[in-house]
Amino acid sequence: MATSISSSLFIFFLVFATTNGQAPAPTPSGPTNITAILEKAGQYTTFIRLLKSTQASDQINTQLNSSSSNGLTVFAPTDNAFNSLKSGTLNSLSDQQKVQLVQFHVLPNLLTMPQFQTVSNPLRTQAGDGQNGKFPLNITSSGNQVNITTGVVSATVANSVYSDKQLAIYQVDQVLLPLAMFGSSSAPAPAPEKGGSVSKGSASGGDSTDSSDAERTGFGLGVGMFTVAAIAASSSLWI
Numbered sequence: 001m002a003t004s005i006s007s008s009l010f011i012f013f014l015v016f017a018t019t020n021g022q023a024p025a026p027t028p029s030g031p032t033n034i035t036a037i038l039e040k041a042g043q044y045t046t047f048i049r050l051l052k053s054t055q056a057s058d059q060i061n062t063q064l065n066s067s068s069s070n071g072l073t074v075f076a077p078t079d080n081a082f083n084s085l086k087s088g089t090l091n092s093l094s095d096q097q098k099v100q101l102v103q104f105h106v107l108p109n110l111l112t113m114p115q116f117q118t119v120s121n122p123l124r125t126q127a128g129d130g131q132n133g134k135f136p137l138n139i140t141s142s143g144n145q146v147n148i149t150t151g152v153v154s155a156t157v158a159n160s161v162y163s164d165k166q167l168a169i170y171q172v173d174q175v176l177l178p179l180a181m182f183g184s185s186s187a188p189a190p191a192p193e194k195g196g197s198v199s200k201g202s203a204s205g206g207d208s209t210d211s212s213d214a215e216r217t218g219f220g221l222g223v224g225m226f227t228v229a230a231i232a233a234s235s236s237l238w239i
Contacts, residue, residue, distance in 0.1 A: 031061065031064075031065045032061060032064040032065060032164075032166060032167055033057075033061055034051065034057055034060050034061060034064070034074065034167070034169070035048050035051055035052060035057045037161070037162050037167075037169065038051075038076060038161070038169070041161050041162070041169075043078045043079050043080070044076055044077075044078060044079065045079050046077075046079050046082040046090075047076055047077055047078075047079075047082070047105075050090075050098060050101070050102050051102060053098070054095070054098050054099045054102050056099065056102040056103065056106075060072060060074070060106065064166050064167055069166060070108065070109045070110065071109055071110025071165070071166045071167060071168070072106060072107065072108065072109070072110065072166070072167055072168075073106070073107035073109065073110055073111045073167075073168045073169075073170070074105060074106050074107075074167070074168070074169045074170070075105045075106075075148065075155075075157070075170055075172045075176060076105070076161060076169050076170065076171055076172065077105070077155075077171075077172050077173075077174065077175045077176070078158075078171060078172075078173065080173075081155075081172065081173055081174050081175050082175055084174070084175075085175055093181070097181055100127045100128075100135075100178065100180075100181065101127075101175075101177075101178070101181070103125060103126035103127040103128075104125050104126070104127040104135060104137070104150075104176055104178045105125070105172075105176055106125060106126040107123060107124070107125055107126070108124065108125075108126055110165075110166065110167070110168055111168060112163070112168065113144075113146070113160065116139055116141045116146045116157075117141045119139055121136075121137075121138040121139060122136040122137055122138050123137045123138070123139060125137055127178060128180075133179065134178070134179060134180035135178045135179070135180055136150065136151055136179060137149075137150055137176070138150075145157075146170075148172065148176060150176050150177055150178060150179060151179035151183060152177040152178070152179055152182045152183060153174050153175070153176065153177050154174070155172045155173055155174035155175075155176060156172065156173050156174075157170045157171070157172055158170075158171040158172065158173055159171050
């Protein structure tokens with residue numbers, strides 16, 4: 001009897017110790033959050049602030065966690081990249097332009113590093129189609145080096161910040177400035193024509209006769225009259 005009770009107690013304590021010694025089951029991973037990824041990576045404070053203030057981060061997270069998503073590619077400029085901008089650049093933008101600036105850094109599909117070598121330029125971004133010349137984004141690659149041109153700046157993909165089956169984030173050393181917002185908005189003034197000064201008469205709509213022509217005409221008449229008088233005088237001497 002005592003042996004039976006001891007065995008039962010031994011089994012009880014063994015089961016209890018085994019149950020409490022097991023590691024807790026891993027919690028399901030939460031939905032993808034782009035700002036959390038960038039915060040963990042560091043050096044993206046300004047870009048994170050833009051993502052949040054324009055609510056682009058919410059749209060990106062919603063799209064990434066959608067079952068119909070084709071994935072996204074994000075080019076993330078570092079804080080140093082934003083610091084290299086001309087002072088006041090971001091503050092001069094309207095709210096809509098800030099949204100477009102962020103969207104210009106996002107491609108509506110997932111691209112791995114090897115796929116950069118086979119893409120067709122210009123790439124379409126979330127800001128719009130590059131075919132219309134407003135938001136062109138062109139990529140060239142040579143080996144492991146990937147370069148991006150926008151018509152305003154040239155940037156280099158420094159490294160991969162994060163990648164999974166839905167999202168790829170790449171660090172870029174320049175803020176990607178779209179042509180529609182930062183390109184030259186006014187054509188240069190035309191150069192003046194050679195000898196482009198306009199005569200006073202032409203400009204005022206009056207007589208456009210050149211004064212030098214009038215002077216030459218008067219001078220010709222005077223010479224003619226002097227010649228006739230000289231001939232007449234000579235004739236009278238011979239009579």
